[in-house]
Amino acid sequence: EAQVTQNPRYLITVTGKKLTVTCSQNMNHEYMSWYRQDPGLGLRQIYYSMNVEVTDKGDVPEGYKVSRKEKRNFPLILESPSPNQTSLYFCASSLTRVGEQYFGPGTRLTVT
């Protein structure tokens, strides 16, 4: 089954404790991206990757890092999480840059 998986689905952590949210897709897609979703602000793109070893900033990249060492994986790294990064995070992949993106189920992160 074609899918995008994210782990963990739920995470509660404390300020400053490094964490990684994994994202993996099994569709051989070149394009992958991360979004965060906050009430009243909609979906905002954090980082995206056009291919292996190619990443670029989206709309809200501050406080996040990403890497794309393999085509199927695109982890999101929070080196020093802060409470304002409490959010719902989605990973997405697609053959081309925009359409038809497949989204993962989401990771709900709480930073206290």
Place this chain on the structure above:
Amino acid sequence: DAKTTQPTSMDCAEGRAANLPCNHSTISGNEYVYWYRQIHSQGPQYIIHGLKNNETNEMASLIITEDRKSSTLILPHATLRDTAVYYCIVSFFNRDDKIIFGKGTRLHILP
């Protein structure tokens, strides 16, 4: 800022056609119009996209005006399961640029 403007919310009776408008008056010649929807807090789901011509698939129809400054997503026979937030996105197909979803339209299907 989003390149599109959508109404904040809309209601539609179950079984009727739901027509969701989107304004993209600054769209350029090579930008596509994409529609996604998000049911509750699930990951967004792709619906349809188009450049100039009207498009139809098993989920919906997309009507783009001749000047391409606006479009309408049509769900022909809305059901309760179509209750969701619908996002209209304008973007180049393969250029290195940010993708901006905007806040979308919250569609309520009324029984």
